[in-house]
Amino acid sequence: MSEAAQTLDGWYCLHDFRTVDWAAWKTLTNEERQEAIQEFLTLVEKWEKTEAANEGSHAIYTIMGQKADIMFMLLRPTMEELHEIETAINKTKLAEYLVPAYSYVSVVELSNYLPAEAGDPYENPEVRRRLYPILPKTNHVCFYPMDKRRQGNDNWYMLPMEERRNLMRAHGMTGRKYAGKVVQIITGSVGFDDYEWGVTLFSNDVLQFKKLVYEMRFDEVSARFGEFGSFFVGNILPKEKMEQFLHV
């Protein structure tokens, strides 16, 4: 058996995609819509307090195309807390007009492919910053789930550790070219959801997603082993713009 990579695991993560039922939303009176929006904003204010206390993080984006209209990305220390916010969203009036479109459950993950510093990694401030990240509220987000292929000669899980390490090193080098342009958060989902990882990219320039993902297709690890689910791309929805977004 090949040596399994060891993972460091951080906050639990829910990507929650919804489609707005505009036809039903329009049947409400202005006053009812206002009440629903205000109730929702109160919930977001609660998330902001959690984030300010470093006990979790969240980001809200509108999503392009017909796969969904809105995405909530939520991070919490436990799966129970994550479930609590999912349920809190579902109990709001607004949720009656948000049809579930897709969801993804995972946990922020770092692996030991690259050399680590000495000592307990969970005490290392740089590692902690990456395992318990405050989500950057960049203009754009890109999310997709992915697997590593297990087919014939292209079976990632049969490769020796050293070979996987070399491939991941090359992957990291390509990624580093996008430093300052794209922030990646890799979440592991083996045993939690349909794919093995969730890839969430943040950038102020949406075109950088296309450039990075395309360039990575030529990296051996993506070219030989990458299998991808649906891609979602979107624009930040700050609290102040929620009312405008929902205005009909």
Ligand code: VOV
């Ligand atoms: C924005 C740039 C960027 C950078 C700098 C970067 C670097 C790194 C490093 C150094 C490491 C390994 C150590 C760790 O931290 O785990 C990883 C790990 C990983 N990556 Fe990555 N990645 C990036 C970006 C980046 C992208 C765009 C993708 C999607 C691939 C594509 O073709 O669409 C991706 C995927 C992954 C995955 C699935 C893993 C876990 C693989 C596993 O088998 O465990 N990643 N990644």
